[in-house]
Amino acid sequence: SQKIEQNSEALNIQEGKTATLTCNYTNYSPAYLQWYRQDPGRGPVFLLLIRENEKEKRKERLKVTFDTTLKQSLFHITASQPADSATYLCALDVKAAGNKLTFGGGTRVLVKP
Amino acid sequence: EAQVTQNPRYLITVTGKKLTVTCSQNMNHEYMSWYRQDPGLGLRQIYYSMNVEVTDKGDVPEGYKVSRKEKRNFPLILESPSPNQTSLYFCASSPGQGVYNSPLHFGNGTRLTVT
Numbered sequence: 301s302q303k304i305e306q307n308s309e310a311l312n313i314q315e316g317k318t319a320t321l322t323c324n325y326t327n328y329s330p331a332y333l334q335w336y337r338q339d340p341g342r343g344p345v346f347l348l349l350i351r352e353n354e355k356e357k358r359k360e361r362l363k364v365t366f367d368t369t370l371k372q373s374l375f376h377i378t379a380s381q382p383a384d385s386a387t388y389l390c391a392l393d394v395k396a397a398g399n400k401l402t403f404g405g406g407t408r409v410l411v412k413p
Numbered sequence: 414e415a416q417v418t419q420n421p422r423y424l425i426t427v428t429g430k431k432l433t434v435t436c437s438q439n440m441n442h443e444y445m446s447w448y449r450q451d452p453g454l455g456l457r458q459i460y461y462s463m464n465v466e467v468t469d470k471g472d473v474p475e476g477y478k479v480s481r482k483e484k485r486n487f488p489l490i491l492e493s494p495s496p497n498q499t500s501l502y503f504c505a506s507s508p509g510q511g512v513y514n515s516p517l518h519f520g521n522g523t524r525l526t527v528t
Contacts, residue, residue: 334516343417343503343519344456351514389456391517400446400471401517403456 302327304404306390311409319377321407323390326371328402330392333366333373338387338406347388348375380411415440419504419520426494427528434489434523436504444507445487446471446517447479449500456503462487494527501525 305324313319323333331352336344350357350366350373357364363376377384387408391401417438426432438445446461448471458471462481476498478490487506491498501524505517 332514336517341522343505343521344517345519346516349514349516400458400461402458402472403448405453405455 302402304328304390304392304402306388306404306407308405308407311407313380313409313411315381315411315413317380319380319384319409319411321375321388321390321409323373323375323404324371325392328371328392329368332393333364334391334401335362335364335373335375336389336391336403338389344389377409380409382411382413385409385411415518417504417506417518417520419502419523421523422521423524425526425528428495429493432491432494432525434491434502434504434525436487436489436520437485438487438504438506438518439485440506440508440518441484442506442508442518443484444515445481446505446507447477447487447489448503448505449473450503450522451500459489459502491525494525496527499525499527 303326334349335347338344348364350364361378365374387406389403389406391403420435443464447459448456450456457473459477460479462468468479501522503522504520507515507517
Protein backbone atom coordinates (compact mmCIF):
# COMPACT_ATOMS: atom_id res chain seq x y z
CA SER A 301 0.00 0.00 0.00
CA GLN A 302 1.04 3.61 -0.41
CA LYS A 303 2.62 5.31 2.56
CA ILE A 304 4.09 8.67 3.50
CA GLU A 305 6.13 8.56 6.67
CA GLN A 306 7.40 11.39 8.79
CA ASN A 307 9.02 10.99 12.16
CA SER A 308 6.17 11.19 14.64
CA GLU A 309 8.52 11.93 17.51
CA ALA A 310 9.04 15.60 18.26
CA LEU A 311 12.37 17.09 17.31
CA ASN A 312 13.89 19.17 20.10
CA ILE A 313 16.68 21.42 18.95
CA GLN A 314 18.75 24.25 20.34
CA GLU A 315 18.35 27.72 18.88
CA GLY A 316 20.89 28.39 16.15
CA LYS A 317 21.27 24.74 15.15
CA THR A 318 19.99 23.12 11.96
CA ALA A 319 16.82 21.06 12.18
CA THR A 320 16.54 18.23 9.66
CA LEU A 321 13.22 16.49 9.01
CA THR A 322 12.62 13.47 6.81
CA CYS A 323 9.72 12.48 4.61
CA ASN A 324 9.85 8.94 3.22
CA TYR A 325 7.34 7.49 0.82
CA THR A 326 6.66 4.07 -0.65
CA ASN A 327 4.72 2.97 -3.71
CA TYR A 328 4.35 6.51 -5.02
CA SER A 329 5.91 8.22 -7.98
CA PRO A 330 5.16 11.84 -7.17
CA ALA A 331 5.87 14.58 -9.64
CA TYR A 332 5.89 17.19 -6.87
CA LEU A 333 6.48 17.28 -3.18
CA GLN A 334 5.40 20.12 -0.93
CA TRP A 335 6.20 21.16 2.62
CA TYR A 336 3.82 22.98 4.95
CA ARG A 337 4.04 24.48 8.40
CA GLN A 338 1.17 24.11 10.87
CA ASP A 339 0.81 25.97 14.15
CA PRO A 340 -1.55 24.66 16.87
CA GLY A 341 -5.18 25.33 16.02
CA ARG A 342 -4.33 26.83 12.63
CA GLY A 343 -4.44 25.67 9.05
CA PRO A 344 -1.25 24.51 7.31
CA VAL A 345 0.76 27.18 5.53
CA PHE A 346 2.66 26.42 2.34
CA LEU A 347 6.46 26.71 2.52
CA LEU A 348 8.15 25.07 -0.46
CA LEU A 349 7.42 22.97 -3.53
CA ILE A 350 10.02 20.81 -5.25
CA ARG A 351 9.64 18.95 -8.53
CA GLU A 352 10.87 15.44 -9.25
CA ASN A 353 13.60 16.75 -11.56
CA GLU A 354 14.91 19.18 -8.93
CA LYS A 355 17.43 17.98 -6.41
CA GLU A 356 17.26 20.94 -4.06
CA LYS A 357 15.22 24.06 -3.38
CA ARG A 358 15.93 26.92 -1.00
CA LYS A 359 13.93 29.72 0.53
CA GLU A 360 15.65 31.93 3.08
CA ARG A 361 16.67 29.61 5.94
CA LEU A 362 14.78 26.65 4.52
CA LYS A 363 16.18 23.98 2.24
CA VAL A 364 14.42 20.97 0.73
CA THR A 365 15.97 18.04 -1.10
CA PHE A 366 14.17 15.41 -3.14
CA ASP A 367 15.73 12.03 -3.89
CA THR A 368 13.42 9.97 -6.09
CA THR A 369 15.78 7.00 -5.94
CA LEU A 370 15.69 6.85 -2.15
CA LYS A 371 12.04 7.99 -2.18
CA GLN A 372 12.88 10.59 0.38
CA SER A 373 12.74 14.32 0.96
CA LEU A 374 14.75 16.15 3.59
CA PHE A 375 13.66 19.49 5.03
CA HIS A 376 16.26 21.66 6.73
CA ILE A 377 15.80 24.73 8.89
CA THR A 378 19.15 26.43 9.32
CA ALA A 379 19.95 28.84 12.18
CA SER A 380 16.72 27.73 13.85
CA GLN A 381 14.78 30.16 16.03
CA PRO A 382 12.09 29.61 18.69
CA ALA A 383 9.59 31.07 16.19
CA ASP A 384 10.28 28.06 13.96
CA SER A 385 8.59 25.81 16.54
CA ALA A 386 5.65 24.19 14.76
CA THR A 387 4.59 20.98 13.06
CA TYR A 388 5.93 20.46 9.55
CA LEU A 389 4.01 18.41 7.01
CA CYS A 390 5.15 16.94 3.74
CA ALA A 391 2.65 16.28 0.96
CA LEU A 392 2.80 14.47 -2.36
CA ASP A 393 0.67 14.84 -5.44
CA VAL A 394 -0.99 11.55 -6.29
CA LYS A 395 -2.04 11.87 -9.91
CA ALA A 396 -2.95 8.22 -10.30
CA ALA A 397 -5.49 8.54 -7.49
CA GLY A 398 -7.07 11.74 -8.70
CA ASN A 399 -6.26 15.37 -8.28
CA LYS A 400 -5.14 15.65 -4.70
CA LEU A 401 -2.33 16.09 -2.26
CA THR A 402 -1.69 13.32 0.24
CA PHE A 403 -0.13 14.41 3.52
CA GLY A 404 2.26 12.79 5.91
CA GLY A 405 1.48 12.82 9.62
CA GLY A 406 3.87 15.68 10.34
CA THR A 407 6.85 16.19 12.63
CA ARG A 408 6.70 18.60 15.54
CA VAL A 409 9.75 20.81 15.97
CA LEU A 410 10.53 22.58 19.23
CA VAL A 411 13.36 25.10 19.16
CA LYS A 412 14.67 25.95 22.60
CA PRO A 413 16.33 29.30 23.33
CA GLU B 414 -6.46 40.16 2.10
CA ALA B 415 -6.30 36.88 0.22
CA GLN B 416 -7.80 34.19 2.37
CA VAL B 417 -9.93 31.11 2.84
CA THR B 418 -12.68 31.68 5.40
CA GLN B 419 -14.42 28.88 7.22
CA ASN B 420 -17.37 29.19 9.54
CA PRO B 421 -17.97 28.38 12.25
CA ARG B 422 -14.59 27.93 14.01
CA TYR B 423 -16.15 25.74 16.68
CA LEU B 424 -19.31 23.66 16.54
CA ILE B 425 -20.85 21.28 19.04
CA THR B 426 -23.87 19.33 17.87
CA VAL B 427 -25.81 16.15 18.52
CA THR B 428 -26.00 12.97 16.50
CA GLY B 429 -28.30 13.23 13.51
CA LYS B 430 -28.74 16.99 13.40
CA LYS B 431 -27.85 18.22 9.93
CA LEU B 432 -25.16 20.86 9.74
CA THR B 433 -23.25 22.86 7.16
CA VAL B 434 -19.73 24.22 7.43
CA THR B 435 -19.19 27.08 5.03
CA CYS B 436 -16.01 27.82 3.10
CA SER B 437 -15.32 30.84 0.98
CA GLN B 438 -12.19 32.01 -0.85
CA ASN B 439 -11.52 35.43 -2.37
CA MET B 440 -8.62 34.47 -4.64
CA ASN B 441 -10.64 33.32 -7.66
CA HIS B 442 -9.20 29.81 -7.25
CA GLU B 443 -10.67 27.03 -9.33
CA TYR B 444 -9.67 24.12 -7.09
CA MET B 445 -11.15 23.67 -3.61
CA SER B 446 -10.96 20.80 -1.18
CA TRP B 447 -12.03 19.64 2.28
CA TYR B 448 -9.77 17.77 4.69
CA ARG B 449 -10.26 16.36 8.14
CA GLN B 450 -7.40 16.09 10.61
CA ASP B 451 -7.35 13.52 13.37
CA PRO B 452 -4.57 12.61 15.83
CA GLY B 453 -2.44 9.82 14.46
CA LEU B 454 -4.18 9.89 11.08
CA GLY B 455 -3.03 13.24 9.74
CA LEU B 456 -4.88 15.19 7.07
CA ARG B 457 -7.25 13.14 4.95
CA GLN B 458 -9.12 14.46 1.97
CA ILE B 459 -12.92 14.29 2.05
CA TYR B 460 -14.00 15.87 -1.25
CA TYR B 461 -12.51 18.15 -3.83
CA SER B 462 -13.75 20.33 -6.66
CA MET B 463 -11.82 21.28 -9.76
CA ASN B 464 -14.34 23.90 -10.86
CA VAL B 465 -17.93 25.03 -10.53
CA GLU B 466 -20.37 22.10 -10.61
CA VAL B 467 -17.44 19.61 -10.63
CA THR B 468 -16.88 17.65 -7.43
CA ASP B 469 -15.22 14.34 -6.67
CA LYS B 470 -14.62 12.06 -3.72
CA GLY B 471 -11.41 12.05 -1.75
CA ASP B 472 -10.24 9.34 0.61
CA VAL B 473 -12.96 9.58 3.27
CA PRO B 474 -16.18 10.86 1.66
CA GLU B 475 -18.69 8.69 3.56
CA GLY B 476 -21.15 10.74 5.57
CA TYR B 477 -20.36 14.02 3.81
CA LYS B 478 -21.75 16.01 0.92
CA VAL B 479 -20.42 19.06 -0.88
CA SER B 480 -21.64 21.45 -3.53
CA ARG B 481 -19.92 23.97 -5.81
CA LYS B 482 -22.53 26.27 -7.23
CA GLU B 483 -20.25 29.29 -7.23
CA LYS B 484 -16.51 29.51 -7.69
CA ARG B 485 -15.83 31.10 -4.32
CA ASN B 486 -17.95 28.84 -2.08
CA PHE B 487 -17.56 25.17 -1.22
CA PRO B 488 -19.77 24.17 1.72
CA LEU B 489 -19.40 20.86 3.55
CA ILE B 490 -22.67 19.24 4.55
CA LEU B 491 -23.17 16.57 7.18
CA GLU B 492 -26.71 15.27 6.67
CA SER B 493 -26.72 13.07 9.78
CA PRO B 494 -23.59 13.65 11.85
CA SER B 495 -22.24 10.86 13.99
CA PRO B 496 -19.64 10.90 16.80
CA ASN B 497 -16.96 9.46 14.49
CA GLN B 498 -17.15 12.71 12.52
CA THR B 499 -15.81 14.62 15.50
CA SER B 500 -12.69 16.15 14.04
CA LEU B 501 -10.85 19.28 12.92
CA TYR B 502 -11.91 20.24 9.40
CA PHE B 503 -9.99 22.34 6.92
CA CYS B 504 -11.05 23.87 3.66
CA ALA B 505 -8.35 24.66 1.12
CA SER B 506 -8.09 26.21 -2.33
CA SER B 507 -5.53 26.32 -5.09
CA PRO B 508 -5.15 28.25 -8.33
CA GLY B 509 -5.42 26.41 -11.61
CA GLN B 510 -7.02 23.07 -12.17
CA GLY B 511 -5.26 21.15 -9.46
CA VAL B 512 -2.51 20.76 -6.97
CA TYR B 513 0.27 19.37 -9.15
CA ASN B 514 2.17 22.59 -9.33
CA SER B 515 0.26 24.84 -6.96
CA PRO B 516 0.25 25.17 -3.20
CA LEU B 517 -2.89 24.81 -1.15
CA HIS B 518 -4.21 27.78 0.81
CA PHE B 519 -5.93 26.58 3.96
CA GLY B 520 -8.59 28.10 6.14
CA ASN B 521 -8.15 28.23 9.90
CA GLY B 522 -10.24 25.19 10.54
CA THR B 523 -13.54 24.18 12.10
CA ARG B 524 -13.45 22.06 15.22
CA LEU B 525 -16.56 19.89 15.21
CA THR B 526 -17.77 17.84 18.16
CA VAL B 527 -20.68 15.44 17.68
CA THR B 528 -22.16 14.02 20.90
